[in-house]
Each structure stands twice: as structure tokens, then as C-alpha cells.
Amino acid sequence: MxxxxxxxxxxxxxxxxxxxxxxxxxxxxxxxxxxxxxxxxxxxxxxxxxxxxxxxxxxxxxxxxxxxxxxxxxxxxxxxxxxxxxxxxxxxxxxxxxxxxxxxxxxxxxxxxxxxxxxxxxxxxxxxxxxxxxxxxxxxxxxxxxxxxxxxxxxxxxxxxxxxxxxxxxxxxxxxxxxxEELERTGLLEVLGHGVTEGRAGAALVLYGIVQEWGPTVRPELFTHALARPGSSAVLMVVFVSAGYLWSVTTSFVRYYGFVLSRTADGLRTRSGLFTRRRVEIPAGKVQMVRIDASWMLRLMGYASLQIETAGSNAAPGEGRLAEALVPMVADDVVPYTLEAVLSGFAASERVAWSRPARAALVRAVLGGVVRWGGALALIGHFLTPTLGLGRLDALAGVGVLLGIGDGYLDYVTAGWKLTPSLILVRSGFLSRVTSVLPRAKIQSAHLVQGPIQRQFGVWQVHVWVAGGRVATPELNEHEARAVFEAVSQPGV
Amino acid sequence: MSEPVSHPAGSPVIAPASAPASAPASVAAAWQQLDPKVIWLWRAQGLIRSVIGLGPVGLGLLLGLGFAVSFRLSGALTGLLLVGSVVQALVWPSLSWRAFRYQLRADALLVSQGVLWQQTVAIPRHRIQHADLRQGPVERAWGLTTLVVYTAAGLSADGSIPGLDEDAAEQLRDVLLNTRQRSDDGV
Structure with a gap:
């Protein structure tokens, strides 16, 4: 009533x-x-x-x-x-x-x-x-x-x-x-697949590390004997990682069950949710940016996920920030057509010819990869070496350095940017590949930045802000960076 | 980029608002440097921050390490910390002043700053949502004002120009707000 x-x-x-x-x-x-x-x-x-x-x-x-x-x-x-x-x-x-x-x-x-x-x-x-x-x-x-x-x-x-x-x-x-007009419909298997790719393995590993380190001190009667058994640490780690994946699969299922993205005369509309049903309507012309997440797992499955951002903050009291509309799984070959429907100025039929970062950025990327992987494997080795007998810590860190060199190189190869008359496209990351597309007509400000280490390599970055977020170009040489900065600083196209 | 022009307090700090829109944007105005008075303002603010921020830390270090290890060691470390922060408060402002400059073009406000992390921000004039004039007690004593410009991108994407003469700050704010095209704010 x-x-x-x-x-x-x-x-x-x-x-x-x-x-x-x-x-x-x-x-x-x-x-x-x-x-x-x-x-x-x-x-x-x-x-x-x-x-x-x-x-x-x-x-x-x-x-x-x-x-x-x-x-x-x-x-x-x-x-x-x-x-x-x-x-x-x-x-x-x-x-x-x-x-x-x-x-x-x-x-x-x-x-x-x-x-x-x-x-x-x-x-x-x-x-x-x-x-x-x-x-x-x-x-x-x-x-x-x-x-x-x-x-x-x-x-x-x-x-x-x-x-x-x-x-x-x-x-x-x-x-x-x-x-x-229906643009995307996500099936049950796709929703579960999205959950797998969102797996909280990192968080689960951190939790495992905490339990491993402090468990015997806080509850010795529970952990001291249990962890002393051969292989128990590995079993515990598998349990934690599995629980992390189970959690994210369940979350994805509850949140994105029955997901549909449609285009109406008013703009875009999404529907989803098992228990709490959400219908989001984005008026035409309000899309500020689209982020395409294509992590290695998503790519193996042949999918990507799309985040559609507006200038709204979309954070209900007590909740974390969510994208205004997230399309959890879009097949690789459909992504350009979904983008075309969501963003005016994007043509699905035109292949993007990516511009490359500066050569000097390769050294920076490799160094970054070495620090990331070397540090992560050294940390894991610190916890696992005593119980699993995986060998010495420095050997594991050495593997991390090699992986880091490879990952840094692949990051460099993946990075790219493109300015079209109406859009800015930026791509970064190999394992967690993210492509951001934003309309130039939405630019709020442009930043030309250089940190002290970047100065040693003579590279710059351009950060472009819209009301829904920002993108950063790969590291460019000075001439290129200034040209991009000047171009995006001009009034809206 | 052209060489910056330092301007004394009270002199015009902006390019003529009537700069023709058809003129090449990049030559519509020259880079401006802040009034050198701001160096002493920043030094005073830095010293105040050092006293307030590092006082309790220094005292904790002096007493904590002193009772635990030795007062000679804690005294030396505390002295080093205080001397370092005072030197930083005195030297850094002149470096920051040299790095800071701004330019009001026909189409955008540009602010360039940073000693270690250098950054030039371009804010299209028609994207400016609102602008604040801020003046703390120390700035008031120097007769200087900070102009803060907001866009719809949020606080972290905005620009601010400190150390402006009060009249000049008001003039700059009015020009920024009055000349923007209000039809499209990009949201």
C-alpha cells in the first residue's frame, strides 16, 4: 500500500x-x-x-x-x-x-x-x-x-x-x-569463475602466516603439537588458501547471481544479486571511465571483467567503495562491442595500435619485478623453510629474482597508451592486466609527474583525472610526456 | 617552458583575463614565481611543525633510550634529530620556492612544484568547481594567502597556490571563477 x-x-x-x-x-x-x-x-x-x-x-x-x-x-x-x-x-x-x-x-x-x-x-x-x-x-x-x-x-x-x-x-x-536492449548476461558458471579469479589467496596466506607465527604462543595446547607433525604447515596453508577461494566464490555467487547489463533509452542498467537484488541505472553520458581487468586467470578462461565508473562515489554507510557497475565476466571477443555500447567514441571495429613506453622504463620495470617477487618469496620462505625443508632462504629469493626479471620484462612489454581524438587508453601489468579507457571530454585535470628515481632514468608519467578516478600513462620520455600532457590539458573535446 | 617571472607582493599576478581565446594557449601567459616572502613563511611554519611534531618524539627518545641504554647516546640522537629538522625547516623552503611556479593560460591554470617529486598540474578553467582562499594565523602575520582550486575529481586532484598577496589572491580567484564556461563541468 x-x-x-x-x-x-x-x-x-x-x-x-x-x-x-x-x-x-x-x-x-x-x-x-x-x-x-x-x-x-x-x-x-x-x-x-x-x-x-x-x-x-x-x-x-x-x-x-x-x-x-x-x-x-x-x-x-x-x-x-x-x-x-x-x-x-x-x-x-x-x-x-x-x-x-x-x-x-x-x-x-x-x-x-x-x-x-x-x-x-x-x-x-x-x-x-x-x-x-x-x-x-x-x-x-x-x-x-x-x-x-x-x-x-x-x-x-x-x-x-x-x-x-x-x-x-x-x-x-x-x-x-x-x-x-540486453548487452551482457552472465551465466552461473561465469559467476563462479569470476569468484575463482577474485580468490583471496594473498589475504589467506597472510592469515596463515599470522596463525603459523603466533598460534603456538597464544594457544600452545592447540598449535604446538599440531604444527610439529611433518607436512602440517603445508596442509594448513592449503586449508587457508582453499577457504580464501571458497569465500570469494560464494561472495561472487551471492553478489552477481543473474547479472544482466542492458542499454535503455535513459542510459545503462545492471541487475544482479541472489539475496540482495541491485538494479543500478547510469544515465546516458555519465560514464567517466571504464576499467577492463584481465588477470592471467581471466585470460586463461577467455574473459575479462569491466568496471564502469561514474562520478558518484557509491559507498553506502559502512560499506567499501564499489564500482558503479561491474560486469563480472565478458568474453574476450565481446569486450570491444561492450565498450562501444558503453562509451561513445570507441569503435569496436578499429584495432588499437598501442604506443610503447620509453626504453629506459624497462630497467625500472625489471627492478620493480625483482623487488616484488624477491621480497614475496623471501617472506614465504621464512615461514616454510623450517617445516617443509624447501632449502635455504637465499635460494628461494634467487628464484624470486629470476621470476621478477621475467615479470618486469613482461610488464614492460604489456604497457601501452593511446590517444584518440575522443578517448585516452592506457594498459598496464602482465599478470594483472588492466586497461583503462576514459573520454577526453571528461578530463578534470592532468598531472605531469617525475619522482627522484624516474629522474635518474629520464622518464615521466602523465596522470589524468576524471571525476570517477584517474589513469597513469606508462613511463614516457620527456618529449612524449610533454606532448601528451599538452594534448590532454586542452579543453574538453 | 619559458623562464619564470618573480613578482613582488601586490603586483598583478595574472595574465589579462581578456587574453584572446584564439591565441595559442601555451603563450597566453608567462610562468609566475611566488613572492619570495613565502620562503620565510614556510621556514616559520616548518620550525613550528618541528617543535610541535618532534618535541614529544625527541623527549621520548631522550628519556626512553636514556634510561634503557645511555643518556649520552640518547642525547646525541635527539640532538641530531633536532638539528636535522631545523636544517630541513630552514633549507627546504628555498628549494621549494625555486621549484614552485604557476601560469594562468586562457584555457587552464598550471601549477608546477616539487623538489624531489616534481609535478605540473593543468586544470582546465571550465572544470573549476569552486575556489577557496585560506589564511592561517602564521600566513596572516605575513599578509599572505593560499588559493585552493577544486574540480569534480576530488581533493587529491586539485591545485593550490600558496604565498599570494591577499589582493592578488582575490583577483586571481575572481578571474578563475568568472571566466569559466559554466555549461559543462565534465560530470
Whole structure:
């Protein structure tokens, strides 16, 4: 049942928001107060009235916030602006111009779905986190609001086009979901494959190292005998790495289940999620940058993953930053066509002729590879040598140096850049190959930089910033770097 | 790049705002250096930072190492730390001043700086979202102001010009904000 607007058109949240918002708010509160909780746990759990009181205070504060949020949050779309009013003691009245909206996200977690509601997040480039967050709307109301925002955007675009001459296009914005042309659909195996490539093996190894090093000290009865058995360290390491992969596969499955990328008359749209369903809409012309991740594992599978960035920060309270839209798996041969659909100015039919970095950058790349691999294998050897008998530490570090030379060389060979009249393309990394493509019309600033070591080699880099991030060219000689810097410093193309 | 031009406080610090847009952008204005007064401002700020920042560290080192090992060793190390930070506070500003210059072109603001890590930033004028004039207590005593320019890329991508005469800073800010084309901010 939709909440009826008052005389001035202000609407409120659905009453079910009281139930929907309490659990996430309590979780956020507990997460914020984790030092206190750790202190209580370490001191022996909830054993006294004081300890219990702390939990009750957490619960009461969440309950109070949820009730105040429901009672005070009002919103309306009036005079071409989205207005959101909230707060009891500290009141906030926010006015958002729909033209400035970077993306709209419709989120349905399990609680929303139980009540047939949806959370609507609106992002602008103005601040981190959602600029407008309406936590519990009926599906019909959310669709109607989205369509209303799109109507204002279309009217503004039409007015701008009329003022500047060329005819503009834009959807009128109907309350129904806009018709979509499907660009990408990710199957179940592909989603699981994406999870494998995201494997948290590094983090698992670090965790393993910590357990190996401090376990016998903290819990000697558990670790001293267990780790003394031959091969137990290797088994423990395999367990940790497997757990890391299992975690990332599960995360990928839950987050990207049923992923679909579509193009609508309004822009781009993604849908995904097993328990929490997300629908992100990126208005046309708001894409700031596209990152193509093609790690060695993804390349072996014949895939890449695409991150589509806008100027919105897309960080909900308590969450880390996510790309505005991430296409988890795109087949290699389809990547150019997806890029063409997402970025105006990119032609799938044209092969990119990459420009090379400066020759002096080869030495820097090799040195970097040696430090990375030598350091990593020396660290692993430090933990494994005593139990696995893998040989002396310096032998392992020597292998690391050889691997580093190879990796550094391949990094150098992979690195490339290209300036077209409308785009900047930069490619880097061999094992973790990343290609960034950004429209020159979106450039906010350009930086010509040289560190002290780069000065010894006579190389420079150009960093190009857009509102959604930045790219850095490979190391170039001075003449080339200054030419690129001058070119990208010119007003938008 | 052309040689920088040092300007005394109060003199015009910007190229004429009426520089024709059709003129080659790179010759629309010369590189400007900061008022040399800023060197002493930075020295004062560096010394204050050394006292506030290194005071507790120095005291901790002196007492901690003194009781644990020897006061002769801790005294020598603390003295070395203090002398190093004072020398750094006195010498580094003149190097920074030499490296710092800026240029207001018809199409962009350029800021070049850095002694070890050198960087030249170009901010297209029509991308400037807003600009701040900042003046701390030490800057106020010297009559100098810092102009900070923001784009939609976020704080780390923005440019700032310290050590500007107050009037000149206001003039530069007004020119930057008034001459930009407001139609497209790239977001």
C-alpha cells in the first residue's frame, strides 16, 4: 500500500521500514562499537549487568534512530528538484537537481522482498555515500520516482539541445520500467569463475602466516603439537588458501547471481544479486571511465571483467567503495562491442595500435619485478623453510629474482597508451592486466609527474583525472610526456 | 617552458583575463614565481611543525633510550634529530620556492612544484568547481594567502597556490571563477 502524499506533495516511508531498517542499523551500530564489544568478549562475555547494559544501549539507540528516521523522513519531486527532509534534532533539507544525478540504485535485501519494498539510492558527484537515500518505498512508488527524475532530466536535456542547436535525444520517462536492449548476461558458471579469479589467496596466506607465527604462543595446547607433525604447515596453508577461494566464490555467487547489463533509452542498467537484488541505472553520458581487468586467470578462461565508473562515489554507510557497475565476466571477443555500447567514441571495429613506453622504463620495470617477487618469496620462505625443508632462504629469493626479471620484462612489454581524438587508453601489468579507457571530454585535470628515481632514468608519467578516478600513462620520455600532457590539458573535446 | 617571472607582493599576478581565446594557449601567459616572502613563511611554519611534531618524539627518545641504554647516546640522537629538522625547516623552503611556479593560460591554470617529486598540474578553467582562499594565523602575520582550486575529481586532484598577496589572491580567484564556461563541468 503506497503512502499518500500530504497537501504539499511530501511523502514518507512505508511503515514496514521500522522492521526493515532496524536490523541493518543495529548491525552498523555494533560494527561501529566493535572495540567495546571486543573488550566485553575478552573480559569473559556477557556476564554482568553492566555488559548487558551496553548491548541494551546499542539496541535502544538503533531503535530510536529507526523510529525517528521513519517519522521525520519526507521527500517529494517538486519544481524539477528532488527534495528530501529528515532529522529531529539536527534537521536536514536536501535539494537534488536530477540533472546532477550520476546513478540511481534500487536495492532489495531479503527484508525488503518480504514486504514487497525497495530502497532507492541516488548519487551525485558532490559527496561520498548516497546523496539521497529512501530506505523503504513500494515498488510502484520507486518506479514512479525514477520515472519522474528521468522526465526532469529529459526536459532539461531537450532545453539544452534547443539552446545549442543539435537535436537531443532522451526518453520521456514513463512510470513503467524502460525497455532495454540486453548487452551482457552472465551465466552461473561465469559467476563462479569470476569468484575463482577474485580468490583471496594473498589475504589467506597472510592469515596463515599470522596463525603459523603466533598460534603456538597464544594457544600452545592447540598449535604446538599440531604444527610439529611433518607436512602440517603445508596442509594448513592449503586449508587457508582453499577457504580464501571458497569465500570469494560464494561472495561472487551471492553478489552477481543473474547479472544482466542492458542499454535503455535513459542510459545503462545492471541487475544482479541472489539475496540482495541491485538494479543500478547510469544515465546516458555519465560514464567517466571504464576499467577492463584481465588477470592471467581471466585470460586463461577467455574473459575479462569491466568496471564502469561514474562520478558518484557509491559507498553506502559502512560499506567499501564499489564500482558503479561491474560486469563480472565478458568474453574476450565481446569486450570491444561492450565498450562501444558503453562509451561513445570507441569503435569496436578499429584495432588499437598501442604506443610503447620509453626504453629506459624497462630497467625500472625489471627492478620493480625483482623487488616484488624477491621480497614475496623471501617472506614465504621464512615461514616454510623450517617445516617443509624447501632449502635455504637465499635460494628461494634467487628464484624470486629470476621470476621478477621475467615479470618486469613482461610488464614492460604489456604497457601501452593511446590517444584518440575522443578517448585516452592506457594498459598496464602482465599478470594483472588492466586497461583503462576514459573520454577526453571528461578530463578534470592532468598531472605531469617525475619522482627522484624516474629522474635518474629520464622518464615521466602523465596522470589524468576524471571525476570517477584517474589513469597513469606508462613511463614516457620527456618529449612524449610533454606532448601528451599538452594534448590532454586542452579543453574538453 | 619559458623562464619564470618573480613578482613582488601586490603586483598583478595574472595574465589579462581578456587574453584572446584564439591565441595559442601555451603563450597566453608567462610562468609566475611566488613572492619570495613565502620562503620565510614556510621556514616559520616548518620550525613550528618541528617543535610541535618532534618535541614529544625527541623527549621520548631522550628519556626512553636514556634510561634503557645511555643518556649520552640518547642525547646525541635527539640532538641530531633536532638539528636535522631545523636544517630541513630552514633549507627546504628555498628549494621549494625555486621549484614552485604557476601560469594562468586562457584555457587552464598550471601549477608546477616539487623538489624531489616534481609535478605540473593543468586544470582546465571550465572544470573549476569552486575556489577557496585560506589564511592561517602564521600566513596572516605575513599578509599572505593560499588559493585552493577544486574540480569534480576530488581533493587529491586539485591545485593550490600558496604565498599570494591577499589582493592578488582575490583577483586571481575572481578571474578563475568568472571566466569559466559554466555549461559543462565534465560530470
Amino acid at each position: 503506497a503512502v499518500e502524499p500530504d497537501a504539499q506533495g511530501w511523502r514518507g516511508l512505508e511503515p514496514a521500514s521500522l522492521a526493515i531498517n532496524l536490523v541493518p542499523d543495529l548491525w552498523r551500530t555494533l560494527r561501529t562499537g566493535w572495540p567495546l564489544l571486543v573488550a566485553i568478549m575478552v573480559s569473559g562475555g556477557v556476564t554482568s549487568f553492566i555488559d548487558l547494559l551496553f548491548f541494551l544501549v546499542f539496541l535502544a539507540s538503533s531503535l530510536a534512530r529507526t523510529i525517528v528516521h521513519f517519522l521525520t523522513l519526507r521527500y517529494r519531486l517538486a519544481d524539477g528538484k528532488l527534495e528530501i527532509h529528515s532529522g529531529l534534532l539536527g534537521r536536514r533539507h536536501r535539494v537534488i537537481d536530477p540533472v546532477r544525478i550520476q546513478n540511481i540504485e534500487l536495492v532489495q535485501n531479503v527484508f525488503h522482498r518480504a514486504f514487497g519494498l525497495v530502497e532507492l539510492r541516488v548519487e551525485t558527484a558532490g559527496e561520498s555515500g548516497a546523496a539521497g537515500l529512501l530506505s523503504a518505498l513500494s515498488l510502484a512508488e520507486a518506479e514512479s520516482l525514477r520515472a519522474g527524475i528521468q522526465r526532469v532530466r529529459s526536459a532539461s536535456a531537450a532545453a539544452s539541445a534547443a539552446a545549442s542547436g543539435p537535436a537531443g535525444s532522451g526518453a520521456a520517462g514513463s512510470a513503467a520500467e524502460p525497455e532495454a
